[in-house]
Amino acid sequence: MTRVQDIYPDDRVSLREVGLRDGLQLVKTFPSTAAKQRWMRQEYGAGVRHFEVGSFLPATTFPQFADVRHIVRTLAELPGAHGIALALNERGVNEAAAISMALGCSITGPVAPNEVIKLVEKCLEAGVDFVAIADTVGYAGPKQVAELTRAAAKISGAKPVCVHLHDTRGMGIANASAALDAGARILDGSLGGLGGCPFAPGATGNVVFEDLVFLCESQGFDTGIDIEKLVEVRSILRLEMPGEPLYGGLARAGLPGGAGERAVRSG
Amino acid sequence: MTRVQDIYPDDRVSLREVGLRDGLQLVKTFPSTAAKQRWMRQEYGAGVRHFEVGSFLPATTFPQFADVRHIVRTLAELPGAHGIALALNERGVNEAAAISMALGCSITGPVAPNEVIKLVEKCLEAGVDFVAIADTVGYAGPKQVAELTRAAAKISGAKPVCVHLHDTRGMGIANASAALDAGARILDGSLGGLGGCPFAPGATGNVVFEDLVFLCESQGFDTGIDIEKLVEVRSILRLEMPGEPLYGGLARAGLPGGAGERAVRSG
Numbered sequence: 085m086t087r088v089q090d091i092y093p094d095d096r097v098s099l100r101e102v103g104l105r106d107g108l109q110l111v112k113t114f115p116s117t118a119a120k121q122r123w124m125r126q127e128y129g130a131g132v133r134h135f136e137v138g139s140f141l142p143a144t145t146f147p148q149f150a151d152v153r154h155i156v157r158t159l160a161e162l163p164g165a166h167g168i169a170l171a172l173n174e175r176g177v178n179e180a181a182a183i184s185m186a187l188g189c190s191i192t193g194p195v196a197p198n199e200v201i202k203l204v205e206k207c208l209e210a211g212v213d214f215v216a217i218a219d220t221v222g223y224a225g226p227k228q229v230a231e232l233t234r235a236a237a238k239i240s241g242a243k244p245v246c247v248h249l250h251d252t253r254g255m256g257i258a259n260a261s262a263a264l265d266a267g268a269r270i271l272d273g274s275l276g277g278l279g280g281c282p283f284a285p286g287a288t289g290n291v292v293f294e295d296l297v298f299l300c301e302s303q304g305f306d307t308g309i310d311i312e313k314l315v316e317v318r319s320i321l322r323l324e325m326p327g328e329p330l331y332g333g334l335a336r337a338g339l340p341g342g343a344g345e346r347a348v349r350s351g
Numbered sequence: 352m353t354r355v356q357d358i359y360p361d362d363r364v365s366l367r368e369v370g371l372r373d374g375l376q377l378v379k380t381f382p383s384t385a386a387k388q389r390w391m392r393q394e395y396g397a398g399v400r401h402f403e404v405g406s407f408l409p410a411t412t413f414p415q416f417a418d419v420r421h422i423v424r425t426l427a428e429l430p431g432a433h434g435i436a437l438a439l440n441e442r443g444v445n446e447a448a449a450i451s452m453a454l455g456c457s458i459t460g461p462v463a464p465n466e467v468i469k470l471v472e473k474c475l476e477a478g479v480d481f482v483a484i485a486d487t488v489g490y491a492g493p494k495q496v497a498e499l500t501r502a503a504a505k506i507s508g509a510k511p512v513c514v515h516l517h518d519t520r521g522m523g524i525a526n527a528s529a530a531l532d533a534g535a536r537i538l539d540g541s542l543g544g545l546g547g548c549p550f551a552p553g554a555t556g557n558v559v560f561e562d563l564v565f566l567c568e569s570q571g572f573d574t575g576i577d578i579e580k581l582v583e584v585r586s587i588l589r590l591e592m593p594g595e596p597l598y599g600g601l602a603r604a605g606l607p608g609g610a611g612e613r614a615v616r617s618g
Contacts, residue, residue: 188607222600223607225569226528253607254562254600255569258525261493288603295521302492302522333489333521336555340455340490340520 088213091166092244092270097305099296100134101127102248103274103321104155105170106290110279114148115324121158123320127275128162130313135159136272139170182216182248183207187232188223197232204236214244214270219259222252226262237267246270249291251277251331256291257299264303271296276318276330292332298339311339355480358433359511359537364572366563367401368394369515370541370588371422372437373557375405377546381415382591388425390587394542395429397580402426403539406437449483449515450474454499455490464499471503481511481537486526489519493529504534513537516558518544518598523558524566531570538563543585543597559599565606578606 092098104124108114115123124135137159138152152169159167170181186200204215215236219229229247237245247263249256249272260271273296279289297309315335322330359365371391375381382390391402404426405419419436426434437448453467471482482503486496496514504512514530516523516539527538540563546556564576582602589597 190607193608221607222604225566226525227570252600252604253565254524254559255566256600257521258493258528258566261525261528288600292521298520299492299522299525303494333519333523333555337489337519340457340488341460 088243092214094244094269095306096269097264097300097307098134098244098270099132099293099300099307099309100136100168100246100270100272101132101274101293102136102272102290103276103278103293105136105138105149105168106272107274107278108148109146111148111325111328113325113327115320117151117154119320119324120151120155123275123317124155124158125162126317126320127314128165130311130317131307131309132314133165133308134270135165135167137167137169141170182218182246184218184220184248186217187219187228188221190221190223194223197228197235200232201235201239205239208239208243212243214246215240216246216248216270218248219250220248222250222255224249224259225255226258229259230262230266233263233266233268244269246272248272250279251288251291257295260291260296261299261303264300264305271300275314276321276328276332276335278321278328278330288329288331292334294332294334298334355510359481361511361536362573363536364531364567364574365401365511365537366399366560366567366574366576367403367435367513367537367539368399368541368560369403369539369557370543370545370560372403372405372416372435373539374541374545375415376413378415378592378595380592380594382587384418384421386587386591387418387422390542390584391422391425392429393584393587394581395432397578397584398574398576399581400432400575401537402432402434404434404436408437449485449513451485451487451515453484454486454495455488457488457490461490464495464502467499468502468506472506475506475510479510481513482507483513483515483537485515486517487515489517489522491516491526492522493525496526497529497533500530500533500535511536513539515539517546518555518558524562527558527563528566528570531567531572538567542581543588543595543599543602545588545595545597555596555598559601561599561601565601 137155138149143150159165183203189195207215233247245268247268249259273293274290275293277289277292294314297307297311300307404422405416410417426432450470456462474482512535514535516526540560541557542560544556544559561581564574564578567574
């Protein structure tokens, strides 16, 4: 029997690439199946082991996920890789998925932390492998994220806490840092920060995956991911979705290192 | 006699707009004097009280600061506003300015925290009003920023610690959050994240000022700044420097609030 610790080892931070699902939720153009497969394989080569691969929502409404079965099969060919696919009907979205809007709701506004923690308790009682808290609309600041993560980690025991953040208001990496400090050991991001949220039109996407790796490594956590190889995968997205903006500091500036940069002038 | 506490009150975080100097250090086109004055006045109207206004470097090399005396006079007309202008010769840049490259150097690589703290001690002995630590090239992660800020705050006593961060690798806001937690009470940013660093070509600029305000307020610190009014000032930059990319999550998504956003569909 596979235990949750086999999938998400205790001694590292597990970073999940959600670009293939969450990242494609709202896009107008989307990668071909072959490009998705290259995207996944190339990230696997960079050390990524966790992928959200698509959803089983109706292909008439979400044609970008029509190939989800192919993508799941490709994933299965990669030793040690783990996948998640959303399987829900629209009514069930709030009940079946991670605890979304846990840190603020675009419809009702602030969300009481106690209500979220009650929901976490119910999920744990129901036997979930781990609890995921999501700031779907990017309302939270680091303090709020830290408090909720700490409370969830306290009642989760040996089960890991996952925190899913969006960079809607520029707080993504700061919130991820706060989540890490508070005990989260599974974090989600998407390459180039791809993706948005249907509840927050105009808002940008998930936390930039490359920057998330840099954050974790700089905090002393092993991610097993080669940042430079990861950054190279962006070329697939540029080619397949030329209209989609890609974000990220790492891709822009490269890893710190004396060699690549020169003093131009003082000032 | 003006005390440092009169300029940077103990009971709030003082945020400094460095866009008019650091933000313009590398740009090819720059705002007219009148536009700079509007920029400053309009931010003053939003509650900003601290401005880096320019530098006294030779106008032949840095024409963007040729009007620094005008800008200083404009600042002087705004009650309660405080300004900084760089006054240094090129040889003096490393000695006279804030402790730049305190968290990593694009020429020598990592910087030993002990060396920085020794320099902080020397500055304090020399009678400076406060110490500023700068991650000029955006090398640091939150852990490193927290450690250095905490060490500086410990020996600074009643004098505030200023942390000047760049968002080069997407860590800007996370580092600012860590600095706040570690006791920094003066933070620098620039509207739209304008600016770069001459030692790190291709790198993006200062921490986005609007996002910095949102961070501080979400952490429970009073900044005295109206974010929405602040965001409006971006239109001046767009008009005057159409080629310069402006960054920032707040400007893109707006403040959290049920009213401005609607559920479109689930997923």
